[in-house]
Amino acid sequence: MMLEIRDLSVNLAGRPVLHGISLHAKPGQITAIVGPNGSGKTTLLRAMTGDIPYRGHACLNGQEVAQAQPWQLAALRAVLAQATELAFPFTVEEVVRLGLQSSAVQAQADLPARALALVGLASYAPRAFQDLSGGEQQRAHLARVMLQVWEPVGADGPRWLFLDEPVSSLDIGHQLMVMGLARSFADAGGGVVAVMHDLNLTAMFADQMTLLHNGRLVATGSPHQVMTDETLSAAYGCPVRVNAAPLDGPWLVPQAMPVASA
Amino acid sequence: MVMLAETLPSQDRATRAVRVTQGLAVVLALAAFASLGSGATGVSLHDMLDGITEREALILWDIRLPRLAMGVLVGAALAVSGALMQGLFRNPLADPGIVGVGAGAGLGAVLAIVLGGLLPAGLAAWLGPHLVPFAAFLGGWGATLALYRLASRGGNVSVATMLLAGIALGALAGAVTGVLIYMADDRQLRDLTFWGMGSLAGASWTKIAASLPFILPVLVLSPLLARGLNALALGEAQARHTGVDTERLKRVTILGVAASAGAAVAIAGGIGFIGIVVPHLLRLATGPDHRFLLPNAALLGASLLVMADIFARTVLAPAELPIGIVTAIIGAPVFLWILLQRRGIGGL
Secondary structure, three states: OOEEEEEEEEEEOOEEEEEEEEEEEOOOOEEEEEOOOOOOHHHHHHHHOOOOOOEEEEEEOOEEHHHOOHHHHHHHEEEEOOOOOOOOOOEHHHHHHOOOOOOHHHHOOOHHHHHHHHOOOHHHOOOEHHHOOHHHHHHHHHHHHHHHOOOOEEOOEEOEEEEEOOOOOOOHHHHHHHHHHHHHHHHOOOEEEEEOOOHHHHHHHOOEEEEEEOOEEEEEEOHHHHOOHHHHHHHHOOOEEEEEOOOOOEEEEEOOOOHHHO | OHHHHHOOHHHHHHHHHHHHHHHHHHHHHHHHHHHHOOOOOOOOHHHHHOOOOHHHHHHHHHHHHHHHHHHHHHHHHHHHHHHHHHHHHOOOOOOOOOOOHHHHHHHHHHHHHHHHHHOOHHHHHHHHHHHHHHHHHHHHHHHHHHHHHHHEEOOEEOHHHHHHHHHHHHHHHHHHHHHHHHHOOHHHHHHHHHHHOOOOOOOOHHHHHHHHHHHHHHHHHHHHHHHHHHHHOOOHHHHHHOOOOHHHHHHHHHHHHHHHHHHHHHHHOOOOOHHHHHHHHHHHHHOOOHHHHHHHHHHHHHHHHHHHHHHHHHOOOOOOOOHHHHHHHHHHHHHHHHHHHOOOOOOO
């Protein structure tokens, strides 16, 4: 029961975007996908979630994603996509309820309220979703997504959270809160796969990370293994230096050094 | 936590939506009585209570009842097809009449009237009175499919493209319809005139029976699409993530729009704006949840059209105002109002 990507390639509009990616993600862990802009992170996530066709294999709990029905995948995993526009004036609570699956979970009437409380929006239920700030909307969507996979482990195996830049419009307090929720989900036996921009946050929370560059997998392993000066400098095309953080994880400070010295 | 769930607003909205349903049922019943009691002959329901004469029975059964039934059917069909189309296009401005679906259905109907004689006799006989509604359904279906293809890219609908493509499709269908009318003979022209007035005046049990197989299934089954259409408001990819088979949802919704709008156009001609006014008013009252929106739209659409019809045939009595004019006078300002409200929103 894991997420297994084998030799996965994707073409978008006839242009190759991902080349032969192979990686594993285990339940109980946060697996981060990092890389510079345009490296194929979001494309990889979209292939894993069944949004776009791919060559090769993407198996979630042993099921080939491309061949699964939407409702089968929905019972297995939830996806937090990058922000989109909501078409009609639904309330926050109505949006969160869209995550409710028709399975047993539906019986528990207080779940939407609990999901909203998790993301710190308990009192927002009656408000118009469109009136919320960008960061609040993102957290409300996270509540919807958490509701969809409320039990991290179901009768048929671990459930999965796929997060596309989950902290992109959040302040540092809420960044920690959201990553903390991902951490608890993984600690309870679920699997988390997150596309991340912030390498320090990734180092703090991820168990495994995969670095992409130009649609190819450059490095994969623990943050300690992946986050080295040479690997990151080469992938991001800028000089960086990785240090040890007070909490024993690697962290980096972008260096304002002349490129020649790199 | 349980307390909280009970005080949540979607519960409020649900309660209010159910009350609106009950209220609309009463309104529709009152409108129906008013409709049966008014007409050019001046026979009122009160007259009939004292014992119904043969002439009164004839007026009631052959003129007023079919007219009422057709008003209910067409009003409900137009409102539900509008709500479905707006859910599909994720935009409150999508209306079958405005974006060319009505024109496509009209083209289908005119084709059937003018060129129906060229069909193999067996097929024509088999379709019988269903021929015109069926052709209108096909025309509306083609227009809806073409519109969706033109206006959507990667699951996102561009509203500007939708409205402009709708204008182009409507103009094209109108031009071809014009050619057909030019070709029509005298008898066909009379049929076309009757058909094209946008009126309930030609109501008959035959027409109702001809359109019922197209409209009734949509009215009864459309609430099954509600959950999917709600999720679609998040965007197509996100709807799929929550478990909705979006491809099937789109196919079925397009069929539903074409069947109900097409059949309504086939029997009543171009009656505009019901499809845009009714869902908009209901969203203001009880929110956008399609589980309540679709059934309530059927009730409000039926009530509104029956009332507009009473107005249309009493205000200038014994002459009659085409009902399309009445709905346009109410509906066009509402359309502009929605447009103005949304002017600040990106991409409308």
